[in-house]
Amino acid sequence: MTDLANPAVAEKLPSERSVLIVEDDHSFLQRLAKALEQRGFTVSTAESVAEGLLKVQQVAPAFAVVDMRLGDGNGLDVISALKRRRPEARGIILTGYGNIATAVNAVKLGAVDYLAKPVDADDVVAALLAQDQKTIGPPENPMSADRVRWEHIQRIYELCGRNVSETARRLNMHRRTLQRILAKRAPR
Numbered sequence: 001m002t003d004l005a006n007p008a009v010a011e012k013l014p015s016e017r018s019v020l021i022v023e024d025d026h027s028f029l030q031r032l033a034k035a036l037e038q039r040g041f042t043v044s045t046a047e048s049v050a051e052g053l054l055k056v057q058q059v060a061p062a063f064a065v066v067d068m069r070l071g072d073g074n075g076l077d078v079i080s081a082l083k084r085r086r087p088e089a090r091g092i093i094l095t096g097y098g099n100i101a102t103a104v105n106a107v108k109l110g111a112v113d114y115l116a117k118p119v120d121a122d123d124v125v126a127a128l129l130a131q132d133q134k135t136i137g138p139p140e141n142p143m144s145a146d147r148v149r150w151e152h153i154q155r156i157y158e159l160c161g162r163n164v165s166e167t168a169r170r171l172n173m174h175r176r177t178l179q180r181i182l183a184k185r186a187p188r
Helices: 007-012 026-038 049-058 076-085 100-108 121-129 145-159 164-171 175-183
Strands: 018-022 042-046 063-067 090-095 111-116
Touching: 018 026, 018 049, 018 076, 026 042, 026 121, 042 049, 049 076, 063 076, 063 121, 076 090, 076 100, 090 100, 090 121, 100 111, 100 145, 111 121, 145 164, 145 175, 164 175
Parallel strands: 018 042, 018 063, 063 090, 090 111
Antiparallel strands: none
16 A cells, blocks of 8 residues: 555645666566566666766656666665756665765755665555655664664765775774675674
C-alpha cells in the first residue's frame, strides 16, 4: 500500500508519476523499470550519467532512481541536475558501495533517500513516496560496531582528500594501522 491514499501526502508528492532510472546494470535496470511500470509509474531509462543528464534536460521527471557509480561518472550529478531543473522532484540513490559520507553528500545534493543494493521495487517505491515527516523506526539489522567504526574512518578519509597521513593524524592512529584498515573490505 502506498502513501498516496493519505491526502496530506498526496499534496506534497508530485501528481505526475514519471520516473527516470539511471543504472548501468542492464538486467537490473530492465527489471526495476518493469516493476515500477506495474506500480503505475511512467518510466524512462538511462545507462550512463551523460544519458541521464540528457533525459533530465529534455523532460525533467517527477522522480529519479539513480545508481551512485556509473561507468562514466557519479550519479549524484544527475540528482543535482534534476533538482536544478525541477526543485520539487524526488530522487533516490542506489549503491552497492554504501558509506555514511556518500549518503550525507547524496542528501545534501537533493536525494530524499539512499538505498544499498540489492534493493527491490517495493523499497524503491516506499522511498520515493515516503512522507517527509515520517519517523523511521529502528533498523531490523543495525550496523555492527566494527562497521560503524569502519564508516567513520572512511568518512574522515574522504574528508581529508584520501590522504592517509592526514587521516591517521586526525584519527590519532598509526599510519600503517590505518593502511591495513583501508585495505580490508568493509565489515558486516
